[in-house]
Amino acid sequence: MAQAVLRVLCERMVRELPKRELDLEEPANEALYVVEEMRELLEGVSELSDSFEVREEIGDVHRALEASADHNRSINTPQHTPNPRRAARERLRVGSGVG
Numbered sequence: 133m134a135q136a137v138l139r140v141l142c143e144r145m146v147r148e149l150p151k152r153e154l155d156l157e158e159p160a161n162e163a164l165y166v167v168e169e170m171r172e173l174l175e176g177v178s179e180l181s182d183s184f185e186v187r188e189e190i191g192d193v194h195r196a197l198e199a200s201a202d203h204n205r206s207i208n209t210p211q212h213t214p215n216p217r218r219a220a221r222e223r224l225r226v227g228s229g230v231g
Contacts, residue, residue: 141166 145159 137166137170138163 141163145163148159
């Protein structure tokens with residue numbers, strides 16, 4: 133894309149030089165202006181690319197944290213939740229010597 137823009141710009145300069153009797157300074161400045169705009173455009177694209185990479189990495193970290201949290205919840209969740217009434221009866225039964 134950048135090469136095509138530069139080629140069109142150079143062709144335009146070659147066509148207009150004889151017609152307008154322009155000195156080389158104006159077309160050179162115009163070419164520098166176009167190159168600077170293209171550089172800024174490429175920097176913007178690069179910044180967007182960096183942002184997308186950071187977002188992707190954040191997503192990876194988020195997924196890893198979720199997986200770790202799920203794993204920790206499964207480890208810390210008791211397999212059997214004791215019935216408080218049953219536990220109290222069991223304590224009374226064991227304490228009274230009946231069994």
